[in-house]
Amino acid sequence: QVQLVESGGGLVQAGGSLRLSCAASRGTFSRGAMGWFRQAPGKGREFVAAISRSGVSIAYADAVKGRFTISKDNAKDTVYLQMNSLKPEDTAVYYCAARYFLESDWTVRDYNYRYWGQGTQVTVSS
Numbered sequence: 173q174v175q176l177v178e179s180g181g182g183l184v185q186a187g188g189s190l191r192l193s194c195a196a197s198r199g200t201f202s203r204g205a206m207g208w209f210r211q212a213p214g215k216g217r218e219f220v221a222a223i224s225r226s227g228v229s230i231a232y233a234d235a236v237k238g239r240f241t242i243s244k245d246n247a248k249d250t251v252y253l254q255m256n257s258l259k260p261e262d263t264a265v266y267y268c269a270a271r272y273f274l275e276s277d278w279t280v281r282d283y284n285y286r287y288w289g290q291g292t293q294v295t296v297s298s
Contacts, residue, residue, distance in 0.1 A: 231280065
C-alpha cells in the first residue's frame with residue numbers, strides 16, 4: 173500500500189506563491205503517473221495537474237495553466253506543485269494522487285488514481 177503525504181499548504185495573499193509537496197511512503201512511487209486535484213467548499217473535486225511516470229508528459233487544467241508547475245523527483249519519491257500568481261478562486265483543499273505503478277500515463281479522471289493523500293489546505297486572500 174502506497175501512502176502519500178502532502179505538505180506546503182497555507183494562507184497566502186493573492187498574487188503570492190506556494191509550493192506543495194507530496195511524499196510517498198514506498199519506492200514504487202516512481203512507477204505510476206501522479207496528479208494533483210483540489211476541492212473547494214461546496215464543490216466537487218477537480219483536476220489540477222498531472223505528470224506521467226517518466227515525467228515527459230504533463231497536463232494542466234485550463235484554470236491553472238501558465239501559473240502552476242508540476243514536477244517530480246524520483247530519487248526523493250516526491251512530486252511538487254509550484255503555484256504562482258495565486259488567486260482567491262484557487263482556495264481549496266489540494267490532494268495528491270498516484271496511479272498504480274504499472275499505469276504510466278496521466279489522466280484527468282480522479283477515479284483512475286488508486287492512492288490519495290489526506291489533503292492540504294490552500295487559502296488565498298484577496
